[in-house]
Amino acid sequence: MDVALPKGTVTQNLETPLVVGWESVSVKANLADDKLDASWLIDVTDNGDLSGKVTLPNVLAEQKTIDGELNLSTFNLDFLQPLVGEFNQLKANLAADIKIKGDALHPELYGQFSVADLSLQGDISPIQVESGKVDIAFNGYNALLDANIQTNDGELKLEGDGNWQDLKAWRTKLRVFADELNVDVPPMVKVKVVPDMTIEANPSLAKITGSIGLPWGRVLVEELPQSAVAVSSDQVLLNPDMTPVNEEKAVPFNVETDVSISIGNDFTISHSVLRVDCAVSSMCLKKTKGHSCKVKSISLMARTVHLVRIC
Template sequence: MNLNRFDLAMLKPFMPEATQASGVFTGNADVSWDTTKEGLPQGKVTLSGRNVKVTQVVNDAPLPVAFDTLNLSADLHNNRAELGWLIRLTNNGQLDGQVQVTDPQGRRNLGGNVNISNFSLAMINPIFARGEKAEGRLNARLRLGGNVKSPQLFGQMQLSGVDIDGNFMPFDMQPSQLAMNFNGTRSTLQGTVNTRQGQIALSGNADWTQIDNWRAQIAAKGSRVRITVPPMVRLDVSPDVVFTATPSLFNLDGKVDVPWARIVVNEVPESAVGVSSDEVMLDKNLKPIKQQSASIPINSNLTIHVGNNVRLEAFGLKARLTGDLKVAQDKQGLGLNGQINIPDGRFHAYGQDLIVRKGELLFSGPPDQPLLNIEAIRNPDATEDDVIAGVRVTGSADQPKAEIFSDPVMSQQEALSYLLRGQGLSSGQSDSAAMTSMLIGMGVAQSGQVVGKIGETFGVSNLALDTEGVGDSSQVVVSGYVLPGLQVKYGVGIFDSLATLTLRYRLMPKLYVEAVSGIDQALDLLYQFEF
């Protein structure tokens, strides 16, 4: 039987909407079957494609695959079945090989080879967004052995020059390599993932001696790899983790060090908005969607160390974080154990400048239910009479308990006055002046994002509007960086209209020269340090 110039377009009614095929196939089949004898039919089938092109829609983007050569063959003779192929992709590599099964009705021994030559990952670039790309070359020389029940594989597979650039990547990948060596029913893996900052070394092995009880393991170890999750998170991680997979369980163990991080939350993203516990998701037919659980359970046992240079800015809070956490996941769910400390921090909201002098978050179970032990005091420089006034928050995150305290001890009303106004109830300042200062502070606190966007428009980075001082010395201050390292700050008194201009220039990390012009003039050399 011969097939002459069969047009693949004729198969369109039988194809999914997301798949299109064009081109023509020519082939022939020569099959015979002696019904008087036991056994399989004898014969050979060949197909040869010309101008074949297949387009598959992936993530709403067309992925075209064009073939210069597409030859397929199947042969069954002398108690041996053989399948062969030769595929040359347009402007890409070549895939060729053959698979043989000897004694298909008995021992079913395997033989043959699989070759991949210079296959480019750039073929998948059409499904990426603008500015995203994939590069790299895949080569393989593999030989088959064993039998169908216990297959064996020999040879090597290499992936070189791999560079995937996309918004979905948490790090800036540089050309990387990966190699797998196969030796019968076992294999090993070695590779390096290079990034613009730091690299990850990969090693692994697999064993399929028992095909129904296979096992694979991959270890990843890196040092200070920069991870970026725009627009809020930048952190360096040093992973030392091992992932193990079997037919019945996935397991992740190890530790992750985070020596440096900058987490800036300017506003709550939609994903952070909580939903009702009785939320029900519906499909397009308004039927409840059944939640699908993973077919293979996942267990994890990770230790996370938060180093000394991890800083958080969120909703007026600027704090440094340290601590250790242990992440455990099993069939009962995700659990978090450990403690996060806030050794120092500041909180500015509604005109109040609070200093976090003690902060502890204790985790023992669900990650969203830590125990709190936090103390924040009003900035002593903005508080009269050398009084320390603050807020102490304790209890669980879902039911926190807040109380006002002071040093020296005084009534709650007096302590609240020092906390909110920076002065006692008996202060000589008029109530109207105090209220004016508070209201201006609250208004300034709510304008931060708008002011920042105005600064970006005019090329001034980190433009901010704030209040400083207490009582009659209160000021409204605007500050920003007009040049890299040069900060300009201009303050005007709320009650006396006296202006102060400050210029601060960074000579080197942590060393600044500052010039102040107001009622008095000053030139200072400042060194910043942490302890």
């Protein structure tokens, strides 16, 4: 079986139309003597190619095996610009070279997936990314992640690994850390953040540990957020069948957190008639399995309080 599509485009009507085009699309498949061979090629206009091939030696076997590969030549994300808006920027080049082997229902992966020349600017991100690179290396049922994100004020690093050899006992681990980053969420928040967080997950538990430093910050509270307003204790959540939702089962696994937050002596919280200058402070948030999130320890001091009028 051979299928071929001529040159064409798909357009999503936005304020600035999003257009994805292709020069050609071809799919080939052949089944003979219980052996299936298939291949495909998508040649995207002014962009990279997505290609691959796969072989199933015996489609009638009870334990089917697979041998294949997936390739993505340098593929840029420039065509997504209409989605991020005129005053924002998203750029990146994707590439992949992955081999697929073993059990057809639980194959092993070998190869590399990478994101290069990453750039993210504008209000779509609280961190302005000047450049960045993300590499994921696959080796059977294991993967290693290494990423470096360069911002205007420093480098954000990510290191991680994962294993899915046993689908009932998969695991992942990710560390996110930086010397110092500027986080700007207009118009309310400008802070410097020093993160060092580790996130671990498996089918039954997600665990977040580490520390967050806030050496400098300017927070302007224009109005009280809805999340700060207490919800009535007699609130009842209903599902589409109009029966009460069991909030205890809202998350399919347990979550544990043990995070220390330290606030420096140049951190100011302002309102229309009030400004609080914080002294050196610290907070530790801890949640253990089966318990609600609690503040393990807290030390918050207002160095000065000013009655002011901010226009």
